[in-house]
Amino acid sequence: MPSILFATNSDKLSGGNRQLALAANALAAGGHSVAVVAPTGRKLSGTLDAAVTCIPSGPRLSLAQVRRILADIRPDVVHCFHSRVYKAFLLAKLLGARFRLFLNRGVVFVPGSFPLFFLPQLDGLICNPEAAATVLRRLWIPKRKIHVIPNAIAIPEGCPDPATRPSPPWVTFVGGTKPYKGLDVFLSAMASLAQRRRDFAVHVVGTRADPRWEALLGPALERTRFHGAVAHAEVLRVLSATSIFVLASRQESQPNALLEAMACGAAPVATAVGGVPEILTHGRDGILVASEDPEAMAQAVGRLLDVPSERILLATAAQRRAEDFSVPTRVARLLAIYGLDGAEK
Numbered sequence: 001m002p003s004i005l006f007a008t009n010s011d012k013l014s015g016g017n018r019q020l021a022l023a024a025n026a027l028a029a030g031g032h033s034v035a036v037v038a039p040t041g042r043k044l045s046g047t048l049d050a051a052v053t054c055i056p057s058g059p060r061l062s063l064a065q066v067r068r069i070l071a072d073i074r075p076d077v078v079h080c081f082h083s084r085v086y087k088a089f090l091l092a093k094l095l096g097a098r099f100r101l102f103l104n105r106g107v108v109f110v111p112g113s114f115p116l117f118f119l120p121q122l123d124g125l126i127c128n129p130e131a132a133a134t135v136l137r138r139l140w141i142p143k144r145k146i147h148v149i150p151n152a153i154a155i156p157e158g159c160p161d162p163a164t165r166p167s168p169p170w171v172t173f174v175g176g177t178k179p180y181k182g183l184d185v186f187l188s189a190m191a192s193l194a195q196r197r198r199d200f201a202v203h204v205v206g207t208r209a210d211p212r213w214e215a216l217l218g219p220a221l222e223r224t225r226f227h228g229a230v231a232h233a234e235v236l237r238v239l240s241a242t243s244i245f246v247l248a249s250r251q252e253s254q255p256n257a258l259l260e261a262m263a264c265g266a267a268p269v270a271t272a273v274g275g276v277p278e279i280l281t282h283g284r285d286g287i288l289v290a291s292e293d294p295e296a297m298a299q300a301v302g303r304l305l306d307v308p309s310e311r312i313l314l315a316t317a318a319q320r321r322a323e324d325f326s327v328p329t330r331v332a333r334l335l336a337i338y339g340l341d342g343a344e345k
Helices: 015-029 063-073 083-094 114-118 130-138 183-194 211-223 232-241 256-263 294-306 308-322 327-338
Strands: 003-007 033-039 053-057 077-080 100-105 124-127 146-148 170-174 201-205 224-228 244-247 267-271 287-289
Touching (some): 003 083, 015 033, 015 100, 015 256, 063 083, 083 114, 100 130, 130 146, 170 256, 201 211, 201 232, 232 256, 244 256, 244 294, 267 294, 287 294
Parallel strands (some): 003 077, 077 100, 170 201, 170 244, 201 224, 267 287
16 A cells, blocks of 8 residues: 655644645555644644544654654555655765655745755655746646646535625635735724724734724724634634635735635635736636736726626536645645556555
8 A cells, every 4th residue: 555644844734734634644644654744732643533644743753763663554655744854864865765755835935945956865846826826837847747626615515695795795814924815904904994884894813902902993993893813613614604705815825714714605805926826817707907016906896896797607617626725636636647547545
């Protein structure tokens, strides 16, 4: 039975680690031998099914640790989700270990460690958006090493129809406070919108209320709820009640929150950055706006508030588009790239 080892140097439920968990669980459910190396903690391990072997590690893997893991698991494939663990397994392979080595690439900027991507010991780079693959091709990394596999989401079941949402409509942001997520842009857009109308409610998921954020909301503060960090099930509950989902990021790969909002039946308004235009077609299944432009964002949201029929059409089209990002599709493509699509389980 082929064995697959996933490795990460973070226990956080980042976008990359969510993709790791979805793939690991699906592969294990399909009868493959799957293990995950991750720092000790319960965030990531708590999302893994019992059939997945969890191997706790420290924040940095030593060569001795890697050799012990390889001796115990004997993987045919090692798929790394961060450059730090990639370097550890690359060193083991340079010293004679035998397995196929892959590195996940979700970011759309030039990686500092890209010279290591030319080494023959790296079998492939798996990019989520085409935008990330384009960056690597411009560095003259061999095209045969670069693969594009879009992110996947577990399609939620039983989402309400886009036409049956709370009134006034919910306008929702999901994300943290890192500058690239554009929380400040979103809040400023809501402040601008609130100067002209009152027929909407604002929901911010993943960030707690704080004076610095509240100050940006101005007249929208009284109709805003900060949910803070909540369980994933609660994120989906909020998204299932949302009429308009706003992605305000300054840079992105292929955001899970956007895909989940689409699957839950929210009409998307998103900045045209990174891999986002690969997901949404402007005017068909969402509205794309320029980054760093809260007024354009406010106008786009206002337009969907003004014309509920357009909002519902976009939301319905977005739901259909989200079906293209299924877990079985991603797993099948991973197995093909691993060279295990015809392997006996």
